[in-house]
Amino acid sequence: MQLIGRVRRVHEPIRLVVSPLRRTDPRTRLLLSVSASLAVMLPLERTLIFMGLYTLLLAWARLLPSAGRQIWRLRWVLIVLFAFDAIFVDLTLAVTVTLRIVLLASVFALFVGTTTPEELRLALERLGVPYRYAFSLSLAFLSFDLLRDEWRAIQEAQMARGAWAPRVRLRDLALSDLLALTVPAIVLTTRRAWALTEAAAARGFDAPHRRAYRELKMGRVDGLVIAITAIVVGLLLFL
Secondary structure: OHHHHHHHHHHOOOOOOOOHHHHOOHHHHHHHHHHHHHHHHOOHHHHHHHHHHHHHHHHHOOOHHHHHHHHHHOHHHHHHHHHHHHHHOOHHHHHHHHHHHHHHHHHHHHHHHHOOHHHHHHHHHHOOOOHHHHHHHHHHHHHHHHHHHHHHHHHHHHHHOOOOOOOOOHHHOOHHHHHHHHHHHHHHHHHHHHHHHHHHHHOOOOOOOOOOOOOOOOOHHHHHHHHHHHHHHHHHHHO
């Protein structure tokens, strides 16, 4: 019964973070995320300044825990890349690459934690993206959570059958363990995404004359966020 209860979580809806950014238009969140991603082009000194400002934004938006969890998932990637660049290339490059990955992970946490796939599709439609492409991108966005949930469900099912045991240390983790969990999860997620695409096409969701089910409207908070974003990006890029 305990296993069944865990597997049922796969079908739960995406949980969003309770954040002030939820009051903004999804187009504003998309603009904010894309603008923050541009900081990867900055030199190290300006990247440090931007990271400080971006941390303040995450704190205001109540997204620091989500960003911290996302960065923690990439800890081994960060450690390996930092060590490789520091030893074989340069310490400055190692710090720069690490900060850029941390920034992108934080941007991902911000957008995923505040935006649903439906809101992403609406935002892309209002920005002039054809519906079929906007719908495909929203499905891809949804697949992140599907892949994670499928991976957990397969892991719990294999553990219940005694076919897989968790490894405490990283060096004990074999490639076969990762393949046994990841390959079925990718296959199942791909099948589900394809089934959703076919079902949507059969119902005319990709029709060019289709209208959105609700309108988007920007408010004062959107204007404030866009203005601050434009000022910060302009100062860091052109000064």
